Amino acid sequence: MVTYCPAMVDTDQVFRALADPSRRFLLDLLFQRSGRTLGELERELDMTRFGVMKHLRVLENAGLVVTRRSGREKLHFLNAVPIREIHNRWIDKYTAHQVSALLDLKSSLESKTWSAKKRA
Amino acid sequence: MVTYCPAMVDTDQVFRALADPSRRFLLDLLFQRSGRTLGELERELDMTRFGVMKHLRVLENAGLVVTRRSGREKLHFLNAVPIREIHNRWIDKYTAHQVSALLDLKSSLESKTWSAKKRA
DNA sequence: ACAATAGGTGACCATTTAGTCACATGTCAA
DNA sequence: TTGACATGTGACTAAATGGTCACCTATTGT
Incomplete structure (x- = not known):
């Protein structure tokens, strides 16, 4: 058991x-x-x-x-298992791609801002 | 803006x-x-x-x-965006596979239980 | 055995939070 | 314009929550 x-x-x-x-x-x-x-x-x-x-x-x-x-x-x-279950509850395979793309865009914008700051 | x-x-x-x-x-x-x-x-x-x-x-x-x-x-x-961010905070690419596999196993066990119940 | 260290319990208080109600605003259709 | 409908606000009560403390148990090294 x-x-x-x-x-x-x-x-x-x-x-x-x-x-x-x-x-x-x-x-x-x-x-x-x-x-x-x-x-x-x-x-x-x-x-x-x-x-x-x-x-x-x-x-x-x-x-x-x-x-x-x-x-x-x-x-x-x-x-980490419970965290993954939260994800599975409200994100289906179809919207997952859109959301990921949006977050990738966001983080890429943020890293640009950051390196701009770093240079300044 | x-x-x-x-x-x-x-x-x-x-x-x-x-x-x-x-x-x-x-x-x-x-x-x-x-x-x-x-x-x-x-x-x-x-x-x-x-x-x-x-x-x-x-x-x-x-x-x-x-x-x-x-x-x-x-x-x-x-x-759904904030949900995805929760996921990204504590699950990296390496553990993601293990966790997914574990949850797939779990749901497959549950569906077996369910169909067994249905038959009964 | 002894003191030092690591963890644990129950009660306590201040703050936050869920839910309700009397009352108010804005929109539609006759 | 009048009445019905959909949504919104501020105050209030009961319950849950975060954090602390006095006190307690178990393990380690000397």
Whole structure:
């Protein structure tokens, strides 16, 4: 019998977890480098350890973060599956191409602006 | 000068807009068929007109819904661009394949369960 | 054993948020 | 122009949320 699967998530918990900027920043940190401890993450936020712990639990309950204990440390990893499910909910194959093209255009414009700034 | 672009969105507003189940349901309705009026959407939710209106404004401010007036009616359309940006934030090209494969597996298992149920 | 370190719990407070209502504006058609 | 219809505003209440703190447990190295 399967005891855990990264694709098993509660939709509502996922969206509520993503609603907070601190939690999104935690996901950014784990996207950058997974397998961090609570203390390590705490140092990056302007908040007490308890606040960070609370946020991490919300993320874990939502399935956006999975954890593994190692001695007295708890390692946190990013799980991207719920993110992909959000995408699949409101973007079908037909509109996906248009949207991607628009965003590519946008980022290309932004990089031009950026290099213009850099030169200035 | 550009006065409007579907790719111009405030990240925080997008995530907070998606945090409510009623608002996600409104997006589902507009994903199914875009260009609906307030009254039309109101009939689908178990909520007063005012509540629905408030939710639609949140979605509009987030850029997830764009509107067009037509006489005394206001038509609402889904804008998928912010959704795609969420995806791009935490899923890179390398993990995208793994995640997609996992979700394909999941949906194939679910459809098997479903047809088994149907036969029973 | 001991102190230092890493993580955890429950209660608490300030702020935000969902939903409703009385009331107001603008548009259509007879 | 009159009445019906579609949408909009500001104030209000009840519930949820973010963040902190005093206090607690478990693991490590000496």
